[in-house]
Structure formats: structure tokens, C-alpha cells
Amino acid sequence: MLLVVKLGGSAVTDKARPFLFKEQRAELFARELARVLEAGSKAVVVHGGGSFGHPVASKYRLHEGGLTREKLLGFAETRYWMNELNQRIVSVLLRHGIPAVAVQTSAIALMEGGSLRELSTAPVERLLGMGLVPVLYGDVVPDLSRGVAILSGDMIAVHLACALRASALVFLVGSGGVYSKPPGTPGAYLVRELGEEDMVDVGESRGVDVTGGLRQKLECAFKAARCGARVAIGGVEHLWEMALGVDAPYTRIRASRE
Numbered sequence: 001m002l003l004v005v006k007l008g009g010s011a012v013t014d015k016a017r018p019f020l021f022k023e024q025r026a027e028l029f030a031r032e033l034a035r036v037l038e039a040g041s042k043a044v045v046v047h048g049g050g051s052f053g054h055p056v057a058s059k060y061r062l063h064e065g066g067l068t069r070e071k072l073l074g075f076a077e078t079r080y081w082m083n084e085l086n087q088r089i090v091s092v093l094l095r096h097g098i099p100a101v102a103v104q105t106s107a108i109a110l111m112e113g114g115s116l117r118e119l120s121t122a123p124v125e126r127l128l129g130m131g132l133v134p135v136l137y138g139d140v141v142p143d144l145s146r147g148v149a150i151l152s153g154d155m156i157a158v159h160l161a162c163a164l165r166a167s168a169l170v171f172l173v174g175s176g177g178v179y180s181k182p183p184g185t186p187g188a189y190l191v192r193e194l195g196e197e198d199m200v201d202v203g204e205s206r207g208v209d210v211t212g213g214l215r216q217k218l219e220c221a222f223k224a225a226r227c228g229a230r231v232a233i234g235g236v237e238h239l240w241e242m243a244l245g246v247d248a249p250y251t252r253i254r255a256s257r258e
């Protein structure tokens with residue numbers, strides 16, 4: 001069994017506070033992932049930008065493209081901070097005995113017109129075959145027509161889940177799942193099962209998000225479900241249950257019937 005985990009920036013950073021890494025949440029993630037691996041599964045991790053990537057990308061408006069000197073500085077600075085967050089996450093995984101290896105996304109991806117043009121999966125497959133746990137991340141990547149673009153971790157996760165025929169794709173988020181209304185709003189409840197035809201009131205992300213927040217994530221989730229993966233969105237503490245399809249308080253994504 002292959003699991004693809006999108007470790008949301010909202011799960012391991014405080015998106016409203018630049019460069020704040022939630023070490024304890026990352027450790028909980030590592031413990032849960034270790035349990036999944038012990039059960040005989042292989043796993044690929046893709047993490048998001050959180051408060052390391054989004055504020056820098058937003059400052060230089062990299063999501064709008066461009067190729068000026070300023071944009072190139074923004075590209076380099078965003079890459080630097082994504083690498084920093086990646087190191088923190090990989091370091092926690094290593095401390096928990098997980099053979100995690102960083103895979104720099106912008107070195108294996110190209111975009112065109114804001115869409116993913118290619119993402120080499122062969123190196124990732126080989127690392128998996130060797131028994132390693134590749135750790136990719138949402139990143140700035142070259143865009144053949146726009147100059148630069150942001151490739152979200154959510155998009156990478158779906159691409160990998162479909163290309164590698166993963167049995168499960170789990171999105172970990174700080175809110176612990178999808179709520180009927182933005183978390184914290186009176187009357188908001190955790191939606192336990194969500195189909196494409198169901199309506200939820202999606203609010204703003206906490207802090208900055210240059211890749212479309214929860215709305216984009218849901219589109220990615222439905223796409224992966226159509227590829228045949230079991231898809232769930234929930235909190236770090238329920239990773240094991242989500243990976244194995246065991247019931248717990250998280251949001252299960254229902255594949256459309258077509």
C-alpha cells in the first residue's frame with residue numbers, strides 16, 4: 001500500500017505568524033507516520049508553505065508570475081525559506097527513525113500558464129522502491145510562459161497520488177478537517193463525509209495563502225478521489241486512522257458517482 005500525505009502548512013506552522021514552526025505538532029505527525037510505516041505501508045510526504053512560504057511568495061507577488069530582477073530575488077528567497085521548513089520537518093522525521101529524504105520540487109517540476117506541465121515521478125518512485133520516504137514540498141517553480149509560478153503542495157500530492165496509484169491520500173490541516181462553516185464560527189461542525197455536490201461555507205485561510213486555501217484543496221481532493229485513491233482531510237492526530245480507513249473524527253472525501 002502507498003500513502004501520499006500532504007502535511008499542510010496550517011498543521012505544522014502558525015500561518016498568522018511568520019516562520020513559526022510547531023515542533024510538537026511535527027513530532028506527533030512523525031509518531032503517527034511511523035505507525036503507518038510499521039504497518040507495512042510506503043509513504044510520500046508533501047508539505048505546504050505555511051508561514052515560511054506564503055508570506056514571502058506574497059510579498060513578491062510570485063503567484064502573478066513575472067521575470068523581473070525583483071521577482072527573481074523573490075524566487076530565490078522563497079526557495080530558501082521552503083528549504084528551511086523542509087529541513088525542520090525532515091529533521092523531526094529522522095529523529096523518529098524515519099528514513100526521510102528531501103526532494104527539491106523546483107528541480108523536478110515545470111509549469112506553463114500556471115498549470116503543471118511536468119513533474120518527474122521516476123526519481124520519487126525509485127526512492128520509494130528503495131524503502132525511503134521522499135519529502136517534497138509546495139514551491140516556486142519556473143513557468144515557461146509566465147516566468148515564475150507557485151506549485152502548491154496540494155497539487156503535487158494529487159499528481160503523485162494519481163501517477164503512483166496510491167491507495168490513500170491524506171491532507172493534514174490545522175483545523176482538523178472540513179467544517180460546515182469557517183472553524184470558530186458559531187454552529188460550525190466537522191463534516192464527516194463530503195461529496196462534490198455538497199456545500200460547505202469555505203472561509204479565508206488563517207494568515208496568508210497564495211494558493212487558494214481550502215477551496216483549492218477540495219478541488220484537489222475530489223480529483224484524487226476520481227483517480228481511485230481513498231481521500232481524507234483531518235488533523236495530524238488522526239493520520240493513522242485516515243491512512244488505514246479507520247473511523248475517527250475527520251472528513252472523508254466521497255468519490256463522485258459518474
Ligand SMILES: Nc1ncnc2c1ncn2[C@@H]1O[C@H](COP(=O)(O)OP(=O)(O)OP(=O)(O)O)[C@@H](O)[C@H]1O
Pocket residue numbers: 007008009010011015047048049050051054153172173174175177178179180181182183200201202203204205206209211212213214217
Ligand atoms: N469551512 C472550513 N473548514 C475547515 N477549514 C477552513 C474552512 N474555511 C476556512 N478554513 C481554513 O482553511 C485552512 C486550510 O487551508 P490552508 O490552505 O490555509 O492550509 P494548508 O493547505 O494546510 O497550508 P499550506 O497551504 O501552507 O500547506 C484551515 O486551517 C482553516 O484555517
Ligand SMILES: [Mg+2]
Pocket residue numbers: 048209211212213214217
Ligand atoms: Mg493551502
